Amino acid sequence: MGFFLQQLMNGLILGSFYALIALGYTMVFGVLKLLNFAHGDIYMVGGFVGLLILKLGSSWLGSGWLGVVVALFGSAALVGALGMLIERVAYRPLRQAPRLSVLITALAASMVLNSAVLALTGGRPVAFPADLGFVGYDLGPIHISVIQMALLVSTLILMLVLELFVSRTQYGRAMRAVSYDMVASRLMGIDVSQIVSLTFFLGSALAAIGGVFAGSYYGSLHFFMGFIMGLKAFTAAVIGGIGSIPGAMLGGLTLGLLETFGSSIPFIGSEWRDVAVFGALIFFLVLKPTGILGKTMVERI
Amino acid sequence: MLGGSVLLAACVLPFVADPYVLEVATMALLYIVLCLGLNVVVGYAGLLDLGYAAFFAVGAYTTGILTSQFDWSFWATLPVAAVAAAVAGVVIGMPTLRLRSDYLAIVTLGFGEIIRLIARNLTITGGASGLYGIERPVLFGIRLDRNIDFYFMFLILVVLVIYVSDSLSHSRIGRAWLYVRFDEDAAAGIGINRVAVKLYAYIVGAVIASLAGTIFAVKMTAVSPESFTFSQSLAILLGVVLGGMGKIPGVILGAIAMTLLPELMRDAGIYRPLVTAVGLLVLMLFRPQGLWPDGRA
Numbered sequence: 001m002g003f004f005l006q007q008l009m010n011g012l013i014l015g016s017f018y019a020l021i022a023l024g025y026t027m028v029f030g031v032l033k034l035l036n037f038a039h040g041d042i043y044m045v046g047g048f049v050g051l052l053i054l055k056l057g058s059s060w061l062g063s064g065w066l067g068v069v070v071a072l073f074g075s076a077a078l079v080g081a082l083g084m085l086i087e088r089v090a091y092r093p094l095r096q097a098p099r100l101s102v103l104i105t106a107l108a109a110s111m112v113l114n115s116a117v118l119a120l121t122g123g124r125p126v127a128f129p130a131d132l133g134f135v136g137y138d139l140g141p142i143h144i145s146v147i148q149m150a151l152l153v154s155t156l157i158l159m160l161v162l163e164l165f166v167s168r169t170q171y172g173r174a175m176r177a178v179s180y181d182m183v184a185s186r187l188m189g190i191d192v193s194q195i196v197s198l199t200f201f202l203g204s205a206l207a208a209i210g211g212v213f214a215g216s217y218y219g220s221l222h223f224f225m226g227f228i229m230g231l232k233a234f235t236a237a238v239i240g241g242i243g244s245i246p247g248a249m250l251g252g253l254t255l256g257l258l259e260t261f262g263s264s265i266p267f268i269g270s271e272w273r274d275v276a277v278f279g280a281l282i283f284f285l286v287l288k289p290t291g292i293l294g295k296t297m298v299e300r301i
Numbered sequence: 302m303l304g305g306s307v308l309l310a311a312c313v314l315p316f317v318a319d320p321y322v323l324e325v326a327t328m329a330l331l332y333i334v335l336c337l338g339l340n341v342v343v344g345y346a347g348l349l350d351l352g353y354a355a356f357f358a359v360g361a362y363t364t365g366i367l368t369s370q371f372d373w374s375f376w377a378t379l380p381v382a383a384v385a386a387a388v389a390g391v392v393i394g395m396p397t398l399r400l401r402s403d404y405l406a407i408v409t410l411g412f413g414e415i416i417r418l419i420a421r422n423l424t425i426t427g428g429a430s431g432l433y434g435i436e437r438p439v440l441f442g443i444r445l446d447r448n449i450d451f452y453f454m455f456l457i458l459v460v461l462v463i464y465v466s467d468s469l470s471h472s473r474i475g476r477a478w479l480y481v482r483f484d485e486d487a488a489a490g491i492g493i494n495r496v497a498v499k500l501y502a503y504i505v506g507a508v509i510a511s512l513a514g515t516i517f518a519v520k521m522t523a524v525s526p527e528s529f530t531f532s533q534s535l536a537i538l539l540g541v542v543l544g545g546m547g548k549i550p551g552v553i554l555g556a557i558a559m560t561l562l563p564e565l566m567r568d569a570g571i572y573r574p575l576v577t578a579v580g581l582l583v584l585m586l587f588r589p590q591g592l593w594p595d596g597r598a
Contacts, residue, residue: 033403035403090586103402105586109582112582115577115578118575123571231414234407271418271421274418278411279415281411282412286396289400
């Protein structure tokens with residue numbers, strides 16, 4: 001029982017990372033129908049920007065919670081802006097171009113981000129200068145640390161706020177309108193470019209928060225960590241139903257739990273874990289491309 | 302005429318080149334085969350395949366396993382490798398080619414990783430360290446083990462692949478690819494079976510990569526999962542995109558550029574991937590059709 005609960009906990013933690021990143025995929029896909037390959041790298045850059053903030057501010061912020069919180073907000077703001085910049089420079093000029101060109105450009109944007117960090121870090125893992133200790137609480141048979149709790153609670157709050165933002169505010173309504181029909185939205189006087197920028201800002205900021213949490217939780221960052229994370233978070237978005245915000249959360253947690261419990265089954269083990277994850281991606285895309293919570297999409301001619 | 306003189310130059314080159322140049326030229330021929338193969342998939346049929354190195358791996362491992370563990374002759378492994386790649390192409394293509402193009406891209410990426418991870422984890426593929434001690438091919442009693450032998454093996458494959466893809470592009474299926482690439486729904490409307498047509502491109506591409514893999518395996522005498530990473534798939538894709546999707550001379554030029562650039566940029570060291578990435582981004586923004594594009598596009 002204790003083992004089960006502990007694994008459940010680990011699965012939820014992993015799932016929260018997936019969910020934070022999957023939200024960005026889902027929002028951008030919803031609005032632009034674009035698979036943003038650079039999103040996994042945005043998460044990675046988010047972690048590194050957080051690291052930089054912690055390093056530069058270490059003398060007056062320290063390496064405890066104050067520093068990490070400042071790093072979370074600072075990285076979210078800066079990397080959110082970076083996401084807007086990438087959209088402005090790389091994606092907007094190609095809004096009318098064939099889909100193949102846009103996909104390759106997104107791939108190029110991803111390569112620019114991870115090779116830039118490769119050049120800066122020399123390809124070595126970099127220790128994350130946060131020191132949060134191992135303080136935690138024992139809830140029955142399981143131990144939960146403060147950072148784990150912070151991650152779970154923040155993910156939940158961020159998702160709720162985002163859902164409220166999209167469903168209740170004027171900007172959220174505009175976002176849904178653009179996602180439904182871009183041309184009609186423009187005719188109705190919606191500033192489509194502004195809404196797209198906003199979407200990129202929010203998605204990138206969430207990924208950056210995931211990156212800073214990853215640094216604080218795992219203790220180090222690496223320039224290539226966004227690749228596999230991006231692929232898995234995309235899988236999560238697909239499982240939950242791409243375009244759906246609660247779907248991203250649900251898909252993330254489902255994938256996190258599947259992965260954690262899957263690798264504790266004998267004969268499967270961790271070597272086959274990623275095979276199972278990508279297998280699930282292909283399975284869902286083929287058999288249920290709308291995911292668990294997604295809406296049926298009709299291809300318009 | 303131009304083609305003939307280039308071929309003649311390619312035949313003379315190994316007799317005048319030093320070992321370093323010969324090695325680079327052999328690698329260039331390997332990339333030409335791979336880029337031409339991917340060109341059938343991306344350039345002709347317009348399908349973005351991000352796991353193309355997986356088919357290259359299928360060929361290399363088929364030959365590697367059959368020669369090193371079952372004492373097959375290299376030549377006998379060729380049809381097996383081709384069939385294995387075709388089967389892999391059908392297995393992955395059949396369900397996924399109905400999907401939207403961006404889903405296809407991510408599925409092929411996942412598939413590429415799956416193949417690499419399987420190769421890493423099975424015993425028969427030698428696990429993470431891979432296979433070694435792969436037998437060299439023997440032709441009329443002569444053991445082919447010099448670099449120049451593999452240079453000519455790749456050159457023959459290049460000529461063959463150029464012939465096949467040129468014929469295909471001017472055939473009925475080539476026109477169907479062109480139509481599907483430009484307007485899938487309209488193509489379906491006039492009765493083209495779009496899944497079958499795409500699957501055909503996918504299989505042709507898979508077989509070409511697999512054959513390149515077989516020669517690669519006997520040239521290196523060893524294969525490891527690290528030769529078939531996402532970066533490998535990406536490098537092949539870059540060659541196709543750089544030269545100009547859909548046009549054979551453009552793709553050949555792109556493949557040569559992708560082989561030579563890393564050699565020329567040795568001084569750039571760790572900044573090399575960044576230079577490549579920024580170059581690709583600039584290319585896509587200002588000349589998305591590539592350096593030497595297809596006139597029909």
